[in-house]
Amino acid sequence: MSDDQKSEALAAWYQLLKVPEIRMDAEEQYDELLKAADEMERTGLINSAEWRRLVQEASAAFANATEGLGRGT
Incomplete structure (x- = not known):
């Protein structure tokens, strides 16, 4: 995979x-x-450390987006 594809x-x-x-x-x-993120790792565009970073960023964004939901705010 090329750097252009990864970028x-x-x-x-x-x-x-x-x-x-x-x-x-x-x-x-x-x-x-x-x-x-899974597809990028599966095809070799990113390594497992990069995959973990993306998952952490996605999880943080999801937590921020849903913060307060279900708590009446």
């Missing part, structure tokens, strides 16, 4: 992290981010 895949991942698709709720965004 493009990561740019798309971070774009989805920053700007979810229209009508995409936080859970759908989280699922898509995880699928994309």
